[in-house]
Amino acid sequence: MWVLSMDQTRTCSKCGPQDISLFRVRSEKSNGVRRTVYRCILCDRKRKHLYYISHAKRFASQHKSWCASNRDRAREIIRKAHHKCRLEAILAYSPTASCSICGTTYLNFLAIDHIDGGGTEHRRTQKIKNISYWLKKNGFPPGFRVLCHNCNFKYGRREQPKKSIYSDEYCEKLRLDRVAFKISVLQAYGNCCACCGTDDTDVLSIDHVDGGGTKHRRKIGFGNAIYKWLRKNKFPSGYRVLCLNCNISIGVHGQCPHRL
DNA sequence: CCTTCTTTCTGAATTCGCTG
DNA sequence: CAGCGAATTCAGAAAGAAGG
Structure with missing residues (x-):
């Protein structure tokens, strides 16, 4: 042959x-x-x-049983593949793998940002579940950059405010009211990141020490509800202040690079 | 045949803007 | 002021597809 x-x-x-x-x-x-x-x-x-x-059915059942008997190995393989794809995307938009605003190089902090906003709309119309895979499949198109979570929140959104039907002054007043309320609660918990020590209130958030934040929020409500709930309950223990980089790093990646 | 890579889906971590 | 949905992500499970 x-x-x-x-x-x-x-x-x-x-x-x-x-x-x-x-x-x-x-x-x-x-x-x-x-x-x-x-x-x-x-x-x-x-x-x-x-x-x-x-023979698709047979392959599927064979694969399933292999995964069941090699659970840890299968998990490791998938984790490695996800990390590889994510790193490829980060390097494609930042050859030095760093935040394009503050320059941090901790990989756990970095994420892909839609430069002109519209991320959710983009995800919905393109049915994107994992941005790294989508970017790779589409040859890493322009319009994206690498930001750390702190800079993404602090600058990413402020640069593209939505057009409100209310006056700019009224929107700014609403925002300042919220910020003031948030700061009053943060002060009860130290007013600086319990991990890295940053005191920039724009990037500080409340972390559920034992996890379960989403369930709790679903129960008590979104938005500023967590701050209201904390004040109403006289600032209970089990909560702490973390910046978004440390919070997401611990919540999603399991650990913060500051503690390694 | 066994192992690895790729893709899709769900649920996890958050805050903010808008509206009734 | 309360509450909904939008905004940013990633990990892990499961299924699909391919490699050796």
């Missing part, structure tokens, strides 16, 4: 002579004799694909 020639090409019975680099070299045993076999990668891929399609 696979014909050998003396130069740097091999001949595939289906697609003809090809460069040797397009062949997979493997050792196979036939009639008790082991010999080197060259398989055309493209044809092999096509053949396997057809085989996969016609």
Whole structure:
């Protein structure tokens, strides 16, 4: 089936002579004799694909049982793949892998930002679940940058305020009221990040020490509800102040680089 | 046949803008 | 002032697809 020639090409019975680099070299045993076999990668891929399609159910159940008996290994593989894809996206938009505003290089802090906003709309219309995979698939298009979570919140949104039906003065008053209320609660919990010590109130947030923040918020309400709830309940323990970088790093990645 | 990579989906961590 | 939905993400599970 696979014909050998003396130069740097091999001949595939289906697609003809090809460069040797397009062949997979493997050792196979036939009639008790082991010999080197060259398989055309493209044809092999096509053949396997057809085989996969016609036996998809069997493959799926085999894979499922493999994952079940190699849980930790399967988890590690997927984690590695996600990290690789994320790093690729970050490096594509920032060769030094750093925040384009403050310059921090802690990978846990970094995220891809839509420069002109509209991230949710973009996700919804393009049905994007994981921005890194989407960017890779689309050849890392322009319009994105790398920001840390703190800068993303502090500058990312302020630069593109929504057009309100109310006057600018009224919106600014609402915002300042909220900020003042937030600061009054933050002061009860130290008013600086319990991890890195930053006291920039624009990036400080309340962290649920034992997790479960989303469930709690769903119960008591979104927005400033958490600050109202804390004040109403006389600033209970189990909460602390963290900046968004440390909060998201601990909440999502499990640990903060400041503690490594 | 076993292992690895890719993609999709769900739920987790937050704050802010708007409206009745 | 209360509450909804928008805004930023990532990890892990599961399924799909491919590699060796």
